[in-house]
Amino acid sequence: MSAAATPLLSVRDLRIRFSTRDQGGTVKAVDGVSFDVLPGETFGVIGESGSGKTTLGRALVSLLPPTEGSILHDGVELASLSRKELREQRRHYQIVFQDPNAALNPRQRILDSVCEPLEIAGGLGRDEIRRRALDALSRVGIPAEYASRYPHMLSGGQKQRINIARVLTVRPKLIVCDEVVAALDVSIRGDVLNLFADLQREFGLTYVFITHDLSVVSHVSDRVAVTYLGRFMELGPTEDVCERPLHPYTEALMSAEPIPLPSTMRTARRIVLEGEIPSPIDPPSGCRFRTRCPQAQPECAQRVPDWRELRPGHWVACHFSTPDGPPGRPAS
Ligand SMILES: Nc1ncnc2c1ncn2[C@@H]1O[C@H](COP(=O)(O)OP(=O)(O)OP(=O)(O)O)[C@@H](O)[C@H]1O
Ligand code: SF4
Ligand SMILES: [Mg+2]
Incomplete structure (x- = not known):
């Protein structure tokens, strides 16, 4: 610094x-x-x-x-x-909130939730968005098999890691x-x-x-x-x-x-x-x-x-x- x-x-x-x-x-x-x-x-x-x-x-x-x-x-x-x-x-400039559920849609699979910010931002193809989302999940310590699960199947700590992955995707x-x-x-x-x-x-x-x-x-x-x-x-x-x-x-x-x-x-x-x-x-x-x-x-x-x-x-x-x-x- x-x-x-x-x-x-x-x-x-x-x-x-x-x-x-x-x-x-x-x-x-x-x-x-x-x-x-x-x-x-x-x-x-x-x-x-x-x-x-x-x-x-x-x-x-x-x-x-x-x-x-x-x-x-x-x-x-x-x-x-x-x-x-x-x-x-x-x-x-991104934000992560206290409530691990705040940014996660309970009816959306984890991978879809992590892809969402990039889809909203636009400019990238579907494959690249998925690749970045899986990278981000791996980086925050969430195993790939969790990608198809729903938020209620995860602990608070895991959900917070997913929220971090969501914001990381947009760099x-x-x-x-x-x-x-x-x-x-x-x-x-x-x-x-x-x-x-x-x-x-x-x-x-x-x-x-x-x-x-x-x-x-x-x-x-x-x-x-x-x-x-x-x-x-x-x-x-x-x-x-x-x-x-x-x-x-x-x-x-x-x-x-x-x-x-x-x-x-x-x-x-x-x-x-x-x-x-x-x-x-x-x-x-x-x-x-x-x-x-x-x-x-x-x-x-x-x-x-x-x-x-x-x-x-x-x-x-x-x-x-x-x-x-x-x-x-x-x-x-
Ligand atoms: N949308 C809103 N409408 C009216 N008042 C609000 C709104 N958002 C916050 N406030 C009020 O503004 C003040 C500051 O709230 P804020 O949530 O920023 O505090 P905080 O420091 O984050 O508190 P906490 O530690 O409880 O999260 C509080 O008096 C709160 O009631
Ligand atoms: S009330 Fe206390 S903190 Fe505020 S100016 Fe006076 S002495 Fe300082
Ligand atoms: Mg507060």
């Missing part, structure tokens, strides 16, 4: 809102997010349920249009593309992985994560890895962004964020993580966050974490924290963090 590489993905002040009649307002699911993803890296996105991770992931692969802000694929602004150009561009540059191991038995999660790592090496893939599981993000990501109510609280190299967090929210997440993290990545004191995550319809003024922040000051309600780079490549949105860590830490 070169620091000078052109980003494969550039996101600038992205906002995505949903109008909801039942909840009586506008949900600010993603509310001002900016970042780049470089070729070949794994960019982790972590946050609690409802923090906007899936909404962000869907927008990155142009399944959802931005309400405001912009998304660039390989330097090209998506909003500037015609429908035809957008369809072509989309092929290179993507970037894959958004949205909680891809969350629905799987703990005993096979490691195998599926290793498969993602192997495919990355083999095909030079770039990943955006979305998860609420700290042990997953620390295992796979080069950099990680910590989200809260639609905004990033912190972004930096994964090891630095996990071992020496800058934001009180990240510090609390780290301290709450039970066993899977190595002891060096756990903080000594356990910080229990009080209260529920507030509604994204009406997030708190100023710093949106202030209603649960153990370090909140009156100023936190008045002003939105600036996005500050306190260590090289390590950014934070808190008025009082210093390069030594979150507020409340004695200077080292």
Whole structure:
């Protein structure tokens, strides 16, 4: 990964809102997010349920249009593309979801499901499509005899491998992985994560890895962004964020993580966050974490924290963090 590489993905002040009649307002699911993803890296996105991770992931692969802000694929602004150009561009940016059944038609044989994205893309003959689909199945460790089976005859882990094969056939540059191991038995999660790592090496893939599981993000990501109510609280190299967090929210997440993290990545004191995550319809003024922040000051309600780079490549949105860590830490 070169620091000078052109980003494969550039996101600038992205906002995505949903109008909801039942909840009586506008949900600010993603509310001002900016970042780049470089070729070949794994960019982790972590946050609690409802923090906007899936909404962000869907927008990155142009399944959802931005309400405001912009998304660039390989330097090209998506909003500037015609429908035809957008369809072509989309092929290179794929997504795999948490639910292994989400993309599989229960009445379709496995091979037909894996052929489907190439058939939709067009331009290849039937034999070449089958050949590529069988190659992809073999590459993800699914034996050829499974090709004629139906999804209900497979385990969750096997179905997730088939979902990976589906997106591999179109030879993507970037894959958004949205909680891809969350629905799987703990005993096979490691195998599926290793498969993602192997495919990355083999095909030079770039990943955006979305998860609420700290042990997953620390295992796979080069950099990680910590989200809260639609905004990033912190972004930096994964090891630095996990071992020496800058934001009180990240510090609390780290301290709450039970066993899977190595002891060096756990903080000594356990910080229990009080209260529920507030509604994204009406997030708190100023710093949106202030209603649960153990370090909140009156100023936190008045002003939105600036996005500050306190260590090289390590950014934070808190008025009082210093390069030594979150507020409340004695200077080292
Ligand atoms: N289509 C939609 N219409 C209305 N509200 C939506 C829609 N999609 C998502 N939301 C709302 O946007 C917010 C963010 O949802 P999102 O699914 O992106 O969160 P998430 O971080 O992926 O959560 P989880 O960890 O539970 O998957 C939530 O409040 C959710 O209810
Ligand atoms: S700005 Fe204030 S409320 Fe927000 S994280 Fe920092 S100390 Fe806590
Ligand atoms: Mg989600």
